[in-house]
Every structure is written in C-alpha cells, then in structure tokens.
Amino acid sequence: MTTETPVPQARRGGRLLDGKLLVGTAVVGALVVLSLFTGVYDVFGADDGGEMFAITRVPRTVALVLAGAAMAMSGLVMQLLTQNRFVEPTTTGTTEWAGLGLLTVMVLVPGASIGARMLGAVLAAFVGTMVFFLFLRRVTLRSSLVVPIIGIMLGAVVSAVSTFVALQTDMLQNLGVWFAGSFTSVLRGQYELLWIVALAAVAVFVAADRFTVAGLGEEVATNVGLDYGRVVLLGTGLIAVATGVVTVVVGNLPFLGLIVPNVVSMFRGDDLRGNLPWVCLLGVGTVTVCDLIGRVVIMPFEVPVSLILGVVGAAVFVLLLLRQRRHG
Incomplete structure (x- = not known):
C-alpha cells in the first residue's frame, strides 16, 4: 500500500534510553501518583479509606497506564502499516467494529463473562481492520486525506448497524455507556484482563x-x-487485541492513537523501535491528564475522558491537516 505521503524511515531517533526519556518517565510517574490521590472520596480520613483506595483508585490508575499505552501504540502501528499519519483505531472503524462485537455477544449471551465479551470485541475488531485494509487496496487515489475518510465512513456504517441492533434489543443505553470512554467504573475484579494489552505492547516491540x-x-x-502479508496480519491482530480489550473495559478513547505518534514523530523521526517507549509514555501521560481534568472540572461529578480527548484530538487533527498542507 502506498500513499502520497509515505512515512519516511527514521529521520532522527537517537538512543533508545536517554536522559530525556528518564525525565519524561519521572513526569508521567508524578501524574500517575497524582491520579492515585485525586477524587471525591477521602481515602485518608474515612474508616474504609484504605479499602476504597485498593478497590477503586489503584485499578483506575493501572487502567489509565495500560489503556493509554495500548491505544497510542495501536495508532503508531496502524500509521506505519497504512503509510498514513491520519489513521488510528477511531478513524479506521476498528473501535466501532469492537463495539459491534461486544454488542453481539451481549445480545446472544446476555450473561456473558467479561472474557467472552473481550473475545467478541477482539474478533470483530480484527475483521473490521482487515475489511479496512481490503478497501484500501481497491482505492486508486490514496492521498493522506482519502484514507482516513474511508475509515470514518466505514466506522459510521458499522456504528449505524450497532445503533439499529441496540434499538431492536432495547440496549441503546448500554451502548452509550460502553462508548462513553470513562474510567469511573473501573474496579478491582473488573479490569485485570486489561493486562493482556501489556503483552501486545511487548509483541510490538519484538x-x-x-x-x-x-x-x-x-x-x-x-x-x-x-x-x-504476514506482518500486516500480525499488526492487525495486535491492534485488534488492544482495541477490543480497551473498548470492553474502558470504552472509546478517540484520537489518542492519532495525537501521540504524530507528536513523537515530529521530534524523533519514524523509527518504531526507538519511538515505542516515547509513544507509550506520552500515551499514558495524555490520557492521565485528560482523566484528571475530567475528575476535577465539575467535582464532585466527572466528565468522561473521551469528551476531553475528543476536543483535544479534534484540535490536533486540524492542526496536523494545516501543517500537512503548508509543507505540501
């Protein structure tokens, strides 16, 4: 697959581990610690504060780390495979396919376990991503803008099918909750399978x-x-696993896989191995900051992290388009 704006090979990059990465790790680590101690519930003064800390704060923060790194990583891999900087799971329909898979499992097996729901979401995400690649092979004009438009159109069709099924089965409200993209409901005992995406990240690095x-x-x-063909299949599988698992546990995290790889690429070039630690780190930092904003902006209520990511991501998307036009 070739486009009018191919991703160049490693313009810059540098060492895999350096002082800047250590500083970045320290900053993101501070954000993660801040996340542990941000919330309405008084984990210090209440009698059951320690228990609530273990049940809610720790799982939520771990989920922030895993989901942020996974979706940023998925965007980076997808941009390489499509040779297009404007694609990621939410602009190629992958997230919508994962949601359709989740909905299908819930309709067919109402009492399905979280593992079964994840399997349905992963399989649907894999099929949807392969459909996107097949469409891409048949498109004559593969400019930097046409590719994501194809994905967005496919996603809109799948989203319409999901909405129709949800209306027919009286699950429209559940569908809205699943796609809200919020860490509010992440609790101990409900997020542990999210560790699967850590294995996917290791596979990408290898x-x-x-x-x-x-x-x-x-x-x-x-x-x-x-x-x-085998490499594309492997990449598609890893993207599907990350997207499916995150969709089931957290929901939709729009534009995260678009923002982070592009920002990293601007400063470090396009070498995947060298950029992957930075992409994961910036992904964690971005989603953590957005979640912290969502928790405090209208406290004691919360704004879904997907809302803040959507606003930030849309602005970055427009800036990238303008930058692309300015540089030809």
Missing part, C-alpha cells in the same frame, strides 16, 4: 523492525525478504 520495514511499502518489504 516485531518493531518488521513493522518499520513494512511501513516502507509492500514492494520494498518483499524485495528485502519480508513476508509483507
């Missing part, structure tokens, strides 16, 4: 060089002896 070569295009990858 296969980083293959994804980087695949990002140069099918012809180049094949010429250097890479099985392009």
Whole structure:
C-alpha cells in the first residue's frame, strides 16, 4: 500500500534510553501518583479509606497506564502499516467494529463473562481492520486525506448497524455507556484482563523492525525478504487485541492513537523501535491528564475522558491537516 505521503524511515531517533526519556518517565510517574490521590472520596480520613483506595483508585490508575499505552501504540502501528499519519483505531472503524462485537455477544449471551465479551470485541475488531485494509487496496487515489475518510465512513456504517441492533434489543443505553470512554467504573475484579494489552505492547516491540520495514511499502518489504502479508496480519491482530480489550473495559478513547505518534514523530523521526517507549509514555501521560481534568472540572461529578480527548484530538487533527498542507 502506498500513499502520497509515505512515512519516511527514521529521520532522527537517537538512543533508545536517554536522559530525556528518564525525565519524561519521572513526569508521567508524578501524574500517575497524582491520579492515585485525586477524587471525591477521602481515602485518608474515612474508616474504609484504605479499602476504597485498593478497590477503586489503584485499578483506575493501572487502567489509565495500560489503556493509554495500548491505544497510542495501536495508532503508531496502524500509521506505519497504512503509510498514513491520519489513521488510528477511531478513524479506521476498528473501535466501532469492537463495539459491534461486544454488542453481539451481549445480545446472544446476555450473561456473558467479561472474557467472552473481550473475545467478541477482539474478533470483530480484527475483521473490521482487515475489511479496512481490503478497501484500501481497491482505492486508486490514496492521498493522506482519502484514507482516513474511508475509515470514518466505514466506522459510521458499522456504528449505524450497532445503533439499529441496540434499538431492536432495547440496549441503546448500554451502548452509550460502553462508548462513553470513562474510567469511573473501573474496579478491582473488573479490569485485570486489561493486562493482556501489556503483552501486545511487548509483541510490538519484538516485531518493531518488521513493522518499520513494512511501513516502507509492500514492494520494498518483499524485495528485502519480508513476508509483507504476514506482518500486516500480525499488526492487525495486535491492534485488534488492544482495541477490543480497551473498548470492553474502558470504552472509546478517540484520537489518542492519532495525537501521540504524530507528536513523537515530529521530534524523533519514524523509527518504531526507538519511538515505542516515547509513544507509550506520552500515551499514558495524555490520557492521565485528560482523566484528571475530567475528575476535577465539575467535582464532585466527572466528565468522561473521551469528551476531553475528543476536543483535544479534534484540535490536533486540524492542526496536523494545516501543517500537512503548508509543507505540501
């Protein structure tokens, strides 16, 4: 797959571990600690404060770390495979497919476990991402703007199907809650399967060089002896796992996979292995900051993190478009 704006190979990058990364880790670590102690409930003064801290604050903060890193990583891999900076799971329909899979499982098996719901979401996300790639292969004009438009249109169709099914089965309210993208309901005993995305991140790091070569295009990858189809299949599977699991546990986190890889790429180039720690770190920091804002802006109530991410992400998306136009 080639576009008019191919992702170049590692313009900059530098060492994998350096002083700046350590500073960034310290800053994000401070945000994570702040998340542990931010909330309406008095975990210090109440009699059951320690128990509530373990049941709600710790799981929520761990979920912030895992979900933020997973979705940012998914956006980076998807941008490499499509050679387009404007794609990520929420602009390719992957998230909508995951939601449809979740809804299908809930309709067919109302009492399904969280593991069964995740499996349905992951399978649907995988199928949807492959459908997007198949559409992309048949599009003659693959400009930087046409590619995400295709994904958004596919996502809109899938979202319409999900809404129709939800209306027919009286689950429209549940569908709205699932796609709210909030960490409010993350509790101990309900988030542990989210650790699966950590394994997906490790797999991406192991296969980083293959994804980087695949990002140069099918012809180049094949010429250097890479099985392009297998690498695309692997990347699609990892994206589906991350998106499906996060959708079931947290909901929709729009534009996170768009913002973070582009910001990192501006400063470090496009080497996946070198950028992955930065992408994961910035993903965690971004979603944590947005969640903290959502918790305090109208305290004691909360604003879903997806709302804040949507506003920030839309603004960054427009800025990226303007930057793309300015630089030809």
